[in-house]
Amino acid sequence: DTEVTQTPKHLVMGMTNKKSLKCEQHMGHRAMYWYKQKAKKPPELMFVYSYEKLSINESVPSRFSPECPNSSLLNLHLHALQPEDSALYLCASSQLGELYGYTFGSGTRLTVV
Amino acid sequence: AQSVAQPEDQVNVAEGNPLTVKCTYSVSGNPYLFWYVQYPNRGLQFLLKYITGDNLVKGSYGFEAEFNKSQTSFHLKKPSALVSDSALYFCAVRDANSGAGSYQLTFGKGTKLSVIP
Numbered sequence: 001d002t003e004v005t006q007t008p009k010h011l012v013m014g015m016t017n018k019k020s021l022k023c024e025q026h027m028g029h030r031a032m033y034w035y036k037q038k039a040k041k042p043p044e045l046m047f048v049y050s051y052e053k054l055s056i057n058e059s060v061p062s063r064f065s066p067e068c069p070n071s072s073l074l075n076l077h078l079h080a081l082q083p084e085d086s087a088l089y090l091c092a093s094s095q096l097g098e099l100y101g102y103t104f105g106s107g108t109r110l111t112v113v
Numbered sequence: 114a115q116s117v118a119q120p121e122d123q124v125n126v127a128e129g130n131p132l133t134v135k136c137t138y139s140v141s142g143n144p145y146l147f148w149y150v151q152y153p154n155r156g157l158q159f160l161l162k163y164i165t166g167d168n169l170v171k172g173s174y175g176f177e178a179e180f181n182k183s184q185t186s187f188h189l190k191k192p193s194a195l196v197s198d199s200a201l202y203f204c205a206v207r208d209a210n211s212g213a214g215s216y217q218l219t220f221g222k223g224t225k226l227s228v229i230p
Binding site for chain 2: 004006031040041042043045048056088090092094101102103104105106107109
């Protein structure tokens with residue numbers, strides 16, 4: 001298995017809703033990442049997990065809450081989002097201590113209404 | 114801080130012609146450079162990387178990139194463009210170790226490649 005799987009592929013949510021994005025990989029990668037990408041812009045780093053522990057939080061608002069329950073799974077919990085949070089949310093994973101690029105999932109297209 | 118610059122927002126090339134997508138970098142140590150491609154509404158796909166060794170790096174789908182230390186450049190190239198190569202291309206540089214062996218990739222703004230039939 002050489003993929004990063006993200007679900008759902010599309011999500012529409014209201015500003016008062018609570019939802020979660022899911023990311024899964026079975027490549028044995030011990031680093032996992034959440035990126036946010038607006039249309040025609042580069043991905044922007046949100047969170048980094050190493051060995052299931054949060055190592056980087058790039059000053060992301062608390063309405064985004066990451067969780068890494070095990071080495072294969074990464075979640076992003078969403079609550080009270082704003083319309084400007086609408087974007088493509090990308091999950092990625094990588095080997096630790098090795099000079100490989102990331103493996104990206106296909107992303108979740110989030111629309112906040 | 115490390116950064117990459119992609120000076121062209123868009124590159125247009127005729128099918129069958131060679132293509133070049135430009136990238137320059139700024140790093141404080143050894144550069145670790147990557148190219149990714151993104152098709153509409155999809156995630157990023159890894160094309161190739163430069164870590165060390167030969168300055169000409171070969172990657173997926175017939176792409177290659179030339180590392181030039183003196184010009185701090187890492188341009189993406191392909192000898193003969195296909196219509197299916199039309200996509201958004203990102204150059205990226207690896208930041209320093211973020212802790213416990215993980216690292217950040219910092220991306221350029223992206224270059225939209227359009228291959229005209």
